[in-house]
Amino acid sequence: MQGIRKTLDKSLNLDQLRSFALVIETGSFSATADRLGVSQPAVSLQIRQLERRLSVRLVERVGKRAQATPAGMELLRHAQGIETAVENAIDALADHASGVAGRVRLGTGATACLHFLPAVLRGLRERFPELGVVVSTGNTEDQARKVEENSLDLALVTLPAAGRSLTVMPVLDDEFVAIGRTDLEPLKARVTPADLGALPLVLFEPAANTRKLVDRWFAAEGLHPQPVMELGSVEAMKEMVAAGLGYAIVPGMSMVGRGAHPELKTSRLNPRMHRTLAVVIRRDKPVNKALRVVLDAIVAAGKKPGSR
Structure with a gap:
């Protein structure tokens, strides 16, 4: 398949084309470099090579922003179709191969x-x-x-x-549960925002979608608790709760099967809170x-x- 890609790339380098499209999308060579995980000079070189290959100027600066020239706009119109056509060709041939690899x-x-x-x-x-x-x-x-x-x-x-x-x-719904140490003040079988709001809480970090769901659950009752810890790992949250440092709200899937923790007890939430996992x-x-x-x-x- 690499040979096919090289043949298709002879007259137009797909990496250069992707870099060009990203420069126009972000308006910045440095932002493009960050997205691609390469240096800014590497992105600039790709654009120069693409312009040299096509014998037209594709990018110009307007103020501090990189924008497409009229020729660049024309290329941009075709860029996604070019990449999709190459991927379709490669994948169509791959489907003729025996088995799944x-x-x-x-x-x-x-x-x-x-x-x-x-x-x-x-x-x-x-x-x-x-x-x-x-x-x-x-x-x-x-x-x-x-x-x-x-x-x-x-x-x-x-x-x-x-x-x-x-x-x-959408793939599945995952119901949230509250967790606390089994030997500390026990949680009720079903707990409300008011029950948890007065307790020391270990919550997900603010950027996580799961944290936003938890914040909305409390806010619906007019509560805005301040957590004692904000962590990015559900396993770290469980260990902090097991150490007696607070209570937490975690996805239910993290507490079943191998995720079950001998020192932790779960309680359901009232009202129910869940998240939907989906494939994108x-x-x-x-x-x-x-x-x-x-x-x-x-x-x-x-x-x-x-x-x-």
């Missing part, structure tokens, strides 16, 4: 990575040993952006997920065999009895 880039949150995906990935490994699934974790906003940029093939994230070019497929993928993303089996496995796992 290749690499799928999957993004997700830390909790789903620990408590939902391991069984899915083990099943895929057993059925398709030539298939590689590369997993990375991050918050919903970052993962959705990477899917839009095509640096991830798909992502399993907590809704809401923004992106005009994305298709969103670009609308124009070619779905080859490898991507299809990963997508189907995630959706099927969300429908299994016992999935929260």
Whole structure:
């Protein structure tokens, strides 16, 4: 497949084309470099090489912002179609290969990575040993952006997920629970915002979608508690609660199966609070065999009895 890509790239370098489109989108060479994880001079060189190859000027500065020239605007109109056509050609040929092989880039949150995906990935490994699934974790906003940029093939994230070019497929609902040490002041079987608001709380960091859901749950009752800790890992939150440093609200999937903690007791929330986990993928993303089996496995796992 690399040979096919090189042949198609002979007259137009796709990396240069992607860099050009990103420069126009961000209006900045430095912002483009940050997005791509390269240096600013490397981005500038790619644009110069593309302009030299096409014999036209593509980018000009208007004030502090990089903008497309008329020729650049014309190229931009065709850029996405060019990239999609190349991907379609490669994936169409890949579908003729026997079996399922290749690499799928999957993004997700830390909790789903620990408590939902391991069984899915083990099943895929057993059925398709030539298939590689590369997993990375991050918050919903970052993962959705990477899917839009095509640096991830798909992502399993907590809704809401923004992106005009994305298709969103809900996979499962995950109910939140309150947790506390079993030997400290016990929580009721069902706890309200008022019950928890007066207690020392260990909550998710503010940027997380899960934290926003928790804040809205309290705010609906006119409460705005100040947590004693804000952490990015549900496992770290559980350990802090187990150490007697407070109480927490966590996704239910983190407290079942291997996630169960012998020193912690769970209570349901009243009113109920839940999050929806969904797969996001670009609308124009070619779905080859490898991507299809990963997508189907995630959706099927969300429908299994016992999935929260």
